[in-house]
Amino acid sequence: xxxxxxxxxxxxxxxxxxxxxxxxxxxxxxxxxxxxxxxxxxxxxxxxxxxxxxxxxxxxxxxxxxxxxxxxxxxxxxxxxxxxxxxxxxxxxxxxxxxxxxxxxxxxxxxxxxxxxxxxxxxxxxxxxxxxxxxxxxxxxxxxxxxxxxxxxxxxxxxxxxxxxxxxxxxxxxxxxxxxxxxxxxxxxxxxxxxxxxxxxxxxxxxxxxxxxxxxxxxxxxxxxxxxxxxxxxxxxxxxxxxxxxxxxxxxxxxxxxxxxxxxxxxxxxxxxxxxxxxxxxxx
Ligand SMILES: [Fe+2]
Numbered sequence: 001x002x003x004x005x006x007x008x009x010x011x012x013x014x015x016x017x018x019x020x021x022x023x024x025x026x027x028x029x030x031x032x033x034x035x036x037x038x039x040x041x042x043x044x045x046x047x048x049x050x051x052x053x054x055x056x057x058x059x060x061x062x063x064x065x066x067x068x069x070x071x072x073x074x075x076x077x078x079x080x081x082x083x084x085x086x087x088x089x090x091x092x093x094x095x096x097x098x099x100x101x102x103x104x105x106x107x108x109x110x111x112x113x114x115x116x117x118x119x120x121x122x123x124x125x126x127x128x129x130x131x132x133x134x135x136x137x138x139x140x141x142x143x144x145x146x147x148x149x150x151x152x153x154x155x156x157x158x159x160x161x162x163x164x165x166x167x168x169x170x171x172x173x174x175x176x177x178x179x180x181x182x183x184x185x186x187x188x189x190x191x192x193x194x195x196x197x198x199x200x201x202x203x204x205x206x207x208x209x210x211x212x213x214x215x216x217x218x219x220x221x222x223x224x225x226x227x228x229x230x231x232x233x234x235x236x237x238x239x240x241x242x243x244x245x246x247x248x249x250x251x252x253x254x255x256x257x258x259x260x261x262x263x264x265x266x267x268x269x270x271x272x273x274x275x276x277x278x279x280x281x282x283x284x
Pocket of ligand 1: 150151225229
């Protein structure tokens with residue numbers, strides 16, 4: 001852990017020169033630094049509607065829901081438990097995700113819908129996860145829970161952020177929770193040096209400090225996975241459908257998920273390409 005003097009000496013390395021950000025960019029950045037997350041309205045809502053439609057079609061196709069058996073889009077997403085049991089959920093998830101991952105236009109749509117806040121958070125040379133992840137959480141299903149954690153504890157880079165994007169309104173236990181940044185830092189500092197911990201016990205202890213994110217359809221969450229976060233059993237009456245995609249500054253340090261493997265560059269600028277190619281040529 002950094003001592004106070006060392007922390008003060010190294011702070012200048014990450015603190016930007018004042019006045020270089022626009023006013024709204026500055027306000028967003030200050031909020032993200034304070035909370036470690038931001039709930040953002042998505043742009044180009046028709047592209048989100050298109051993704052939702054595609055998910056519905058892929059899901060119905062996989063489950064053989066045709067003709068009069070085919071429910072409305074709303075019923076399918078809200079009450080997925082009427083068409084798929086817990087045991088068949090993973091196959092449904094994979095069928096949908098494989099259908100989406102093979103569509104480059106749709107993949108780009110995810111990025112475009114949140115491009116401005118993503119760039120404000122990680123910069124404009126970005127590496128994006130090669131594939132998107134989908135999570136489906138039926139009401140009262142305890143099979144796909146994420147206990148309190150930070151992804152950095154599993155070796156992921158602390159420079160990554162997550163775009164968490166729901167296809168339905170998410171609220172209360174149908175959503176995810178985060179421990180805002182100041183509290184996360186404090187709790188993580190307390191835990192440093194401990195050999196292990198009981199996630200459930202810690203969850204119960206810090207429950208009053210957790211924030212359950214209210215994310216209506218048409219919005220998404222950007223959060224740093226340095227924060228402690230997780231989910232619980234969905235005790236609401238409808239199913240949760242959410243995507244998550246990792247993003248990071250292309251040239252920031254990588255962790256367990258590497259460039260070329262899990263991450264692909266998406267917005268490399270010419271100076272970076274020229275520099276990279278120059279150094280490669282020098283080596284050969
Ligand atoms: Fe996580």
